[in-house]
Amino acid sequence: MKITFPYMGTSHIAFKHLFNHLGHEALVPPPPSKRTLTYGTQHAPEFACIPFKVLLGSYIEALEQGAELIITSGGRGPCRAGIYGMLHERILKSLGYKFEMMVFESIFREPLGFFSKVRRVLKAGRVSWPRFIKVYKDAWVKLCALDETEILSHEVRPYELNRGETTKVFKQCLESIDRAQTREEIREAGSIARKLLKAVPQDRSRRPLRIGIIGEIYVVLEPFINLDVEKTLGEMGVHTQRSIYLTDWTRENTLVKDEDAKAAARPYLDQLIGGHALNSVGETVLYAKNGYDGVIQLAPFTCIPEIVAKSLMPKISRDLGIPVLTVFLDEQTGKAGLQTRLEAFVDLLRQKRRWKEEGTGCTAI
Amino acid sequence: MHGYLGIDVGSVSTNVVVIDADREVLQALYIRTKGQPIQAVKKGLAEIAGLLPADLVIRGVGTTGSARRLSGVMVGADIVKNEITAHAIAASHVVPQAQTILEIGGQDSKIILLRHGVVTDFAMNTVCAAGTGSFLDQQASRLNIPIEEFGGMALRSKTPVRIAGRCSVFAESDMIHKQQMGHNTEDIIAGLCEALVRNYLNNVGKGKEILAPVVFQGGVAANLGIRAAFEQALGMEIIVPRHFNVMGAIGAALLSREEVKHKGHTGFKGFAVSDMDYRATSFECQGCSNLCEVINISVDNQLLARWGDRCGKWETLAG
Known part of the structure; x- marks a missing residue:
C-alpha cells in the first residue's frame, strides 16, 4: 500500500523508513508550501487552526500522488485537534478521494485499538511481529539521530562564521541519515552528522542569548509554518532550545521532561486544558529557573489552549523575571512582521543582559 | 558642522530627520509613502538636503521602519534597526x-x-x-x-x-x-x-x-x-513629544551616532542618492515548491541587493 502521514519537521525521514521496511511504499507528502496552504484553506472550515489546514492540504497533495492509506495521530485532551483526523477524513471523502484513514490514539489510552491497527498494517505488508519490532526500533534510532542532529544545529548556528553554513551542513546531514538503512548505518550517519556540524567554522568567543521555544506542537516543529523561527534566531546569534521533540530519548538531553513541566506549572495551572497549554506554562517556568534569557511562545491563531497559556504569561514573566514573546501564526507567508518582533525581542534581551552586567540602559545599545 | 541622518520608512509615512552632534533635531520631514518606498526616500533626501546648512557633513545614517532594509541598502546605512528599538531609544532620549x-x-x-x-x-x-x-x-x-x-x-x-x-x-x-x-x-x-x-x-x-x-x-x-x-x-x-510623528527616524539617527562611534566612519552614499535610478523587480523562484518571491534591488541597472528567498540561494548570489 502507498502510505502517507503528516509532514512535520524532519520526522518524515523516520516515518518513511518505517513504512518502507514494513512491506509498503511510504509516500512522503511534499514539504508544506504555498500550494499546500492554498489546498488547505480552500477546503477547511475558515475558523479551523493552521495545523488543520496545512495537514489537509498535505493530504490532498499526497492523495493526488496516489496515497491509499493516511496514518496520523489523535489529539490530546480537550482540544479541537482530537477530532481533526475524523474531520479530515470526511472532508477528503466528500471531495471524492478514495483512501483509508487510520488515527492512532495513545497506546496507553487505547491499547486494543492501537494493536489492532498495527496488525492491519502488518498483515497488508505481510510482515511478522518480530520483524515489526526490529523495524520499529530502527526507525526510532533514526528519529533519535534526526532530533540529536537538529538540537546540535541550533547550538552551533549562533557561533557560525559564515551565515547559512550550519543550515547547509544540516541539510546534508539529513540526506545522509535518510540514506542510511541498517541500524549500524543509521548510527554511523548520526555520528558523522555530529562531526560535520561541529566542524562548521565557529567563533566560540561569542556569548549567544539563550531562548526557549514553547507552544503548540505542530507550529513548533514545522519551520514552514513558524517562518523558520529557530534558523532566524540562530542567525541573529541566539541559541534556541525547544521543549518539544518527538523522541523521549532526546528529552533526556533537553531541559524539559513532561512530568517536571507539569509540576512546574502547578502554581499557575493545575490541570490539563488541552493541547500543549500545560506544558507551555510549565516549560516557561523551567526555562526561567534555568537562567534562560527569554521564552518565545508559538501558537496557532485562535488556539484556545495556547490563548489560556498566553494569559498566564504576564504573571509568570513578572514573578520570575523572564521576558516572553507570544507569536500567533496563521497563513501569512510574509515574514517582515515576525522579523521585526524577533529583532526587537533580541534587542530587549541584550539590553537586559547588559543592564544586569554593567548597569547601563537604552542609550548603550 | 556634523549631523546624523535617520530614515523611517513606514506603511503610511516616510520620515527623514537630521540631528546635530548634540543630538538636537535640525530638520524633520514627514512625507507620505504612498506605497512607493523608493520614491519616498529619494524625495525625502532631496527635500531635506535643501533645508540643511551648506557646511553640514553627515557622519552617520540609520534606517528603521518596515522598509528599513530596502532604504538601508539605498543610502548605505550604518545601522538598520527595528522600529520598536528605534522608538524606545528616541523616547528615552526626549523624556x-x-x-x-x-x-x-x-x-x-x-x-x-x-x-x-x-x-x-x-x-x-x-x-x-x-x-x-x-x-x-x-x-x-x-x-x-x-x-x-x-x-x-x-x-x-x-x-x-x-x-x-x-x-x-x-x-x-x-x-x-x-x-x-x-x-x-x-x-x-x-x-x-x-x-x-x-x-x-x-x-x-x-x-x-x-x-x-x-x-x-x-x-x-x-x-x-x-x-x-x-x-x-x-x-x-x-x-x-514635539517631534511625535518622526520619533522612529530620530531613534535611527541616534543609533547611527552610537554605531559610527565604534565603526569610525559612515557608509552614507550622499544626498546624490536621490538622483540615482533605483529599481525593484521581482520574480518567482521555480527551484522548489516554496515558489519564493525574490526581490532584486538595482541601481543604474547594477544589482545592489537581493532577498526574499527562504533557502539563501539568491541572497548569496547577490554577494
Missing part, C-alpha cells in the same frame, strides 16, 4: 524618565515598557489593524472630514456613542448604523476614538503595567480625540 511608550502608526500599534531606561517588555498588534492610523484615515475620508480636524471634532462631543472597536469591519458597520440612527458626527467620532483606545489597551496593552511618565508618539498622536481618550482611560497625563 529620560519615560516608563511607558504608546505608539500608534499607520499599520501597527505598539506598547513599550521601559524601566531605568531599559526596554523590559513590548507588544505589537498581532493581526488586526482596527486600532491604527490607516483605519482612522479611512473613516475620516468616508465621513468627508480632513484627518487633521478629526480629533478636534471629537473634543466637541457631549455624548460619545458606543462603537465596537475590536475589528475594523465591525467598527465600520457599527458606525454606519449609528449614523443612520441620526447621531451627530462629533459623537460618532468621539465614540470611535474611545473604541480605538479601548481596543488598544485591551489588545496591545493587555496585562502590561502602564506607569507614568507615559509618552504617546506616532502619527496618531496628532489626534486630539485619541489623546483625550487615553488620558481619560488611564487617568494620567500623556506626554506628546
Whole structure:
C-alpha cells in the first residue's frame, strides 16, 4: 500500500523508513508550501487552526500522488485537534478521494485499538511481529539521530562564521541519515552528522542569548509554518532550545521532561486544558529557573489552549523575571512582521543582559 | 558642522530627520509613502538636503521602519534597526524618565515598557489593524472630514456613542448604523476614538503595567480625540513629544551616532542618492515548491541587493 502521514519537521525521514521496511511504499507528502496552504484553506472550515489546514492540504497533495492509506495521530485532551483526523477524513471523502484513514490514539489510552491497527498494517505488508519490532526500533534510532542532529544545529548556528553554513551542513546531514538503512548505518550517519556540524567554522568567543521555544506542537516543529523561527534566531546569534521533540530519548538531553513541566506549572495551572497549554506554562517556568534569557511562545491563531497559556504569561514573566514573546501564526507567508518582533525581542534581551552586567540602559545599545 | 541622518520608512509615512552632534533635531520631514518606498526616500533626501546648512557633513545614517532594509541598502546605512528599538531609544532620549511608550502608526500599534531606561517588555498588534492610523484615515475620508480636524471634532462631543472597536469591519458597520440612527458626527467620532483606545489597551496593552511618565508618539498622536481618550482611560497625563510623528527616524539617527562611534566612519552614499535610478523587480523562484518571491534591488541597472528567498540561494548570489 502507498502510505502517507503528516509532514512535520524532519520526522518524515523516520516515518518513511518505517513504512518502507514494513512491506509498503511510504509516500512522503511534499514539504508544506504555498500550494499546500492554498489546498488547505480552500477546503477547511475558515475558523479551523493552521495545523488543520496545512495537514489537509498535505493530504490532498499526497492523495493526488496516489496515497491509499493516511496514518496520523489523535489529539490530546480537550482540544479541537482530537477530532481533526475524523474531520479530515470526511472532508477528503466528500471531495471524492478514495483512501483509508487510520488515527492512532495513545497506546496507553487505547491499547486494543492501537494493536489492532498495527496488525492491519502488518498483515497488508505481510510482515511478522518480530520483524515489526526490529523495524520499529530502527526507525526510532533514526528519529533519535534526526532530533540529536537538529538540537546540535541550533547550538552551533549562533557561533557560525559564515551565515547559512550550519543550515547547509544540516541539510546534508539529513540526506545522509535518510540514506542510511541498517541500524549500524543509521548510527554511523548520526555520528558523522555530529562531526560535520561541529566542524562548521565557529567563533566560540561569542556569548549567544539563550531562548526557549514553547507552544503548540505542530507550529513548533514545522519551520514552514513558524517562518523558520529557530534558523532566524540562530542567525541573529541566539541559541534556541525547544521543549518539544518527538523522541523521549532526546528529552533526556533537553531541559524539559513532561512530568517536571507539569509540576512546574502547578502554581499557575493545575490541570490539563488541552493541547500543549500545560506544558507551555510549565516549560516557561523551567526555562526561567534555568537562567534562560527569554521564552518565545508559538501558537496557532485562535488556539484556545495556547490563548489560556498566553494569559498566564504576564504573571509568570513578572514573578520570575523572564521576558516572553507570544507569536500567533496563521497563513501569512510574509515574514517582515515576525522579523521585526524577533529583532526587537533580541534587542530587549541584550539590553537586559547588559543592564544586569554593567548597569547601563537604552542609550548603550 | 556634523549631523546624523535617520530614515523611517513606514506603511503610511516616510520620515527623514537630521540631528546635530548634540543630538538636537535640525530638520524633520514627514512625507507620505504612498506605497512607493523608493520614491519616498529619494524625495525625502532631496527635500531635506535643501533645508540643511551648506557646511553640514553627515557622519552617520540609520534606517528603521518596515522598509528599513530596502532604504538601508539605498543610502548605505550604518545601522538598520527595528522600529520598536528605534522608538524606545528616541523616547528615552526626549523624556529620560519615560516608563511607558504608546505608539500608534499607520499599520501597527505598539506598547513599550521601559524601566531605568531599559526596554523590559513590548507588544505589537498581532493581526488586526482596527486600532491604527490607516483605519482612522479611512473613516475620516468616508465621513468627508480632513484627518487633521478629526480629533478636534471629537473634543466637541457631549455624548460619545458606543462603537465596537475590536475589528475594523465591525467598527465600520457599527458606525454606519449609528449614523443612520441620526447621531451627530462629533459623537460618532468621539465614540470611535474611545473604541480605538479601548481596543488598544485591551489588545496591545493587555496585562502590561502602564506607569507614568507615559509618552504617546506616532502619527496618531496628532489626534486630539485619541489623546483625550487615553488620558481619560488611564487617568494620567500623556506626554506628546514635539517631534511625535518622526520619533522612529530620530531613534535611527541616534543609533547611527552610537554605531559610527565604534565603526569610525559612515557608509552614507550622499544626498546624490536621490538622483540615482533605483529599481525593484521581482520574480518567482521555480527551484522548489516554496515558489519564493525574490526581490532584486538595482541601481543604474547594477544589482545592489537581493532577498526574499527562504533557502539563501539568491541572497548569496547577490554577494
